[in-house]
Amino acid sequence: MAETTDVMRWQTKPLECWRLAKEIREQYYRNYAQAREKGGLRWVGGAWSFGAIPCGLGDDVYGLTSEPYGATIAFNKDLALECQEAAEKYGFARDLCSYMRNYWGSVLLNKYAWGGPFPKPDFVWQDHICCSHAKWYQVVSELEGGIPYFCIDVAVGPYHERTDSRVEYMVGQMHDGIQWLEKITGRRYDDEKLIEAVKNEIRCTSLWAEICTLNKAVPAPLDEKSMYSLYVHLVLNRYTPEVVSFYQTLRDEVKDRVANQIAACPTERCRLMTDTQPPWAFLKIFRYMESYGAVSIGSLYTYGLMGIYDDQPDGSWGAKVTPMERGVAIKTRDQALRAYAEWTLAKPLWQHFYNPALKSRMMARLAREWQVNGVLLHYNRGCEGLSIGIAENRLALLKEGFPVMPFEGNMGDEREFDDTRVMSRIDTFMETLGLRKLY
Amino acid sequence: MITAGIDMGAKNLKVVILRDGQVIASSLIRVGFDTQEALDEGLQHALAEVGLSKGDIQRVVATGAGRNSVPGADDAVTEVRADSAGITHISPTIRTVIDVGAEEGRAVRCNAQGKVVDFAINEKCAAGAGAFTEAMARALEVPLEELGALSLKSQQTVPMNAQCAVFAESEVVSLIHARTSKEDIARAVHDAIASRITSMARRVGVEKDVALVGGVARNKGFVDSLRRDLDMDILVPPDPEFVGALGAALIAAQGA
Numbered sequence: 144m145a146e147t148t149d150v151m152r153w154q155t156k157p158l159e160c161w162r163l164a165k166e167i168r169e170q171y172y173r174n175y176a177q178a179r180e181k182g183g184l185r186w187v188g189g190a191w192s193f194g195a196i197p198c199g200l201g202d203d204v205y206g207l208t209s210e211p212y213g214a215t216i217a218f219n220k221d222l223a224l225e226c227q228e229a230a231e232k233y234g235f236a237r238d239l240c241s242y243m244r245n246y247w248g249s250v251l252l253n254k255y256a257w258g259g260p261f262p263k264p265d266f267v268w269q270d271h272i273c274c275s276h277a278k279w280y281q282v283v284s285e286l287e288g289g290i291p292y293f294c295i296d297v298a299v300g301p302y303h304e305r306t307d308s309r310v311e312y313m314v315g316q317m318h319d320g321i322q323w324l325e326k327i328t329g330r331r332y333d334d335e336k337l338i339e340a341v342k343n344e345i346r347c348t349s350l351w352a353e354i355c356t357l358n359k360a361v362p363a364p365l366d367e368k369s370m371y372s373l374y375v376h377l378v379l380n381r382y383t384p385e386v387v388s389f390y391q392t393l394r395d396e397v398k399d400r401v402a403n404q405i406a407a408c409p410t411e412r413c414r415l416m417t418d419t420q421p422p423w424a425f426l427k428i429f430r431y432m433e434s435y436g437a438v439s440i441g442s443l444y445t446y447g448l449m450g451i452y453d454d455q456p457d458g459s460w461g462a463k464v465t466p467m468e469r470g471v472a473i474k475t476r477d478q479a480l481r482a483y484a485e486w487t488l489a490k491p492l493w494q495h496f497y498n499p500a501l502k503s504r505m506m507a508r509l510a511r512e513w514q515v516n517g518v519l520l521h522y523n524r525g526c527e528g529l530s531i532g533i534a535e536n537r538l539a540l541l542k543e544g545f546p547v548m549p550f551e552g553n554m555g556d557e558r559e560f561d562d563t564r565v566m567s568r569i570d571t572f573m574e575t576l577g578l579r580k581l582y
Numbered sequence: 583m584i585t586a587g588i589d590m591g592a593k594n595l596k597v598v599i600l601r602d603g604q605v606i607a608s609s610l611i612r613v614g615f616d617t618q619e620a621l622d623e624g625l626q627h628a629l630a631e632v633g634l635s636k637g638d639i640q641r642v643v644a645t646g647a648g649r650n651s652v653p654g655a656d657d658a659v660t661e662v663r664a665d666s667a668g669i670t671h672i673s674p675t676i677r678t679v680i681d682v683g684a685e686e687g688r689a690v691r692c693n694a695q696g697k698v699v700d701f702a703i704n705e706k707c708a709a710g711a712g713a714f715t716e717a718m719a720r721a722l723e724v725p726l727e728e729l730g731a732l733s734l735k736s737q738q739t740v741p742m743n744a745q746c747a748v749f750a751e752s753e754v755v756s757l758i759h760a761r762t763s764k765e766d767i768a769r770a771v772h773d774a775i776a777s778r779i780t781s782m783a784r785r786v787g788v789e790k791d792v793a794l795v796g797g798v799a800r801n802k803g804f805v806d807s808l809r810r811d812l813d814m815d816i817l818v819p820p821d822p823e824f825v826g827a828l829g830a831a832l833i834a835a836q837g838a
Contacts, residue, residue: 541700546700547700564703567647567660568703570660571660571661571662571663571698571701571703574659574660574662574663574698575662575663575697575698575699575700575701
């Protein structure tokens with residue numbers, strides 16, 4: 144153990160690729176806003192939509208994914224409140240998905256979170272992962288004057304139950320989607336660009352799983368609060384070579400941190416994990432827990448929102464071997480779409496839409512393998528999709544012997560987060576874990 | 583060794599003074615806007631009982647919602663830990679303690695050493711806290727102190743369906759207009775709170791023996807409802823609202 148002081152138990156240093164991570168994110172939002180100036184196209188859709196597919200329309204096609212955009216707004220409390228009030232004034236109920244309300248509010252106010260008016264999209268490219276997603280872009284399409292809207296249904300059941308016909312159901316829709324894209328944009332579709340984008344996405348999501356697996360190390364090289372700024376590219380533009388390169392750089396840096404016991408949190412004495420999206424306006428809870436020596440090493444959400452995993456030869460959980468590594472041919476449009484559907488269906492966060500027991504199993508495995516001492520469960524009133532079954536997950540984790548602290552909040556609507564009470568609850572949880580404040 | 587435990591609750595401030603682990607004085611003061619004034623008054627009352635001054639107290643531990651705003655405290659512990667320490671001192675066989683205060687209800691499961699195993703807190707719903715009984719007593723035009731005894735005279739169970747204190751109040755008004763007796767309405771109120779508290783307690787796993795503490799434990803009607811709902815006997819210590827302050831004073835004595 145690389146001891147430093149009594150309080151600071153481990154050596155630490157900032158991530159060298161932190162600035163690059165911020166720059167890539169800013170560039171993404173600027174690219175979307177400036178797409179028209181470059182003669183390009185803009186599309187909007189969910190972060191889980193098959194974003195590699197519009198890449199076949201050309202290099203000047205830029206997306207804006209809605210959940211991270213909703214989270215960006217949530218982080219800015221004043222803007223979030225403005226957007227929520229605009230959505231409520233329009234007549235949308237307050238208990239709807241808070242990302243969705245933030246997004247709608249931004250459109251209604253014609254205010255882009257990165258400055259200026261909201262850049263109007265040319266078309267909607269969406270997939271249908273939850274009830275909110277089904278309606279989200281129907282409303283956006285209407286608000287934007289009836290822009291074209293395509294949605295892929297992905298409700299084919301959990302990965303372990305997949306069949307050829309279920310995969311075919313998705314691949315068929317993707318083929319239809321490409322024809323639709325050609326029709327509404329008038330552009331000729333380039334399969335080579337599609338193939339490269341699909342491969343990039345597979346590489347990125349595999350690299351992220353590899354990075355998260357490195358966080359099994361004690362001390363953890365990454366803390367969850369920082370990971371929120373690192374995984375974000377996966378929900379923005381994971382199909383670009385630039386993002387592949389970023390995750391390769393990050394993976395190498397994290398490997399180096401593990402080898403040299405460079406901790407994310409120098410006070411690490413206790414390892415926690417969380418669940419679902421955090422209350423974005425209150426990320427200070429993570430730093431507060433560190434004052435007790437408790438670091439959140441991640442969550443099924445942070446790891447499995449985009450990372451793709453599989454059983455490793457030694458029985459542990461780690462990055463799934465990519466189809467390229469397995470020698471699967473991806474040379475045609477159909478092969479690319481098939482590989483894309485197969486790979487994406489393995490996403491951990493898709494599984495528990497079908498049964499909370501699937502999520503419990505993954506959470507318990509994560510807690511065991513990442514040597515977690517306790518779990519914080521966010522009863523996230525802002526996202527019914529990812530919160531469904533959390534009470535069941537709590538029971539399962541308790542049964543496995545992990546102390547659990549649930550707290551109520553909302554990822555995107557700070558009005559539903561009681562700052563003082565949650566902090567007090569954290570104090571209680573820390574006490575039960577036998578921790579005292581270090582500073 | 584003389585120690586003090588101060589429980590700065592949402593509504594009342596409780597002080598317990600210990601000498602060598604034995605309670606020698608206590609006081610309860612309503613907390614108004616000026617918490618410092620309540621603190622001074624509460625300490626003064628307790629110390630005056632036994633002819634001591636502030637300087638005689640060797641360690642002070644604070645707990646309660648306002649625990650971090652107790653100047654001069656040597657340490658602050660959460661209500662969950664204080665409750666656990668206090669109740670296991672009173673009755674070492676207690677494994678589950680339910681604390682219902684003015685604005686919050688909580689359930690704590692602890693082991694034989696008084697260590698907290700799991701906890702649940704109802705912090706967002708007034709229908710599971712003392713403030714609810716106050717509102718209902720007002721609606722029934724009955725002094726709060728009489729609400730418990732009144733409900734014990736009830737002849738029939740009247741369901742109260744509202745999940746929210748505000749809507750429950752309108753439900754009480756409807757029951758009044760339906761000429762339901764005050765006794766039955768009082769019991770319905772207590773049954774409703776008990777139902778919420780039981781649900782919360784079951785989340786942490788109700789293990790015998792069970793104790794009920796906090797100001798609402800003074801309400802015999804609520805205790806009766808909770809016993810029926812949990813279907814088990816419940817220990818109510820003699821001064822249930824002081825258990826948290828006692829726990830804090832004990833923790834102060836341990837020097838923790």
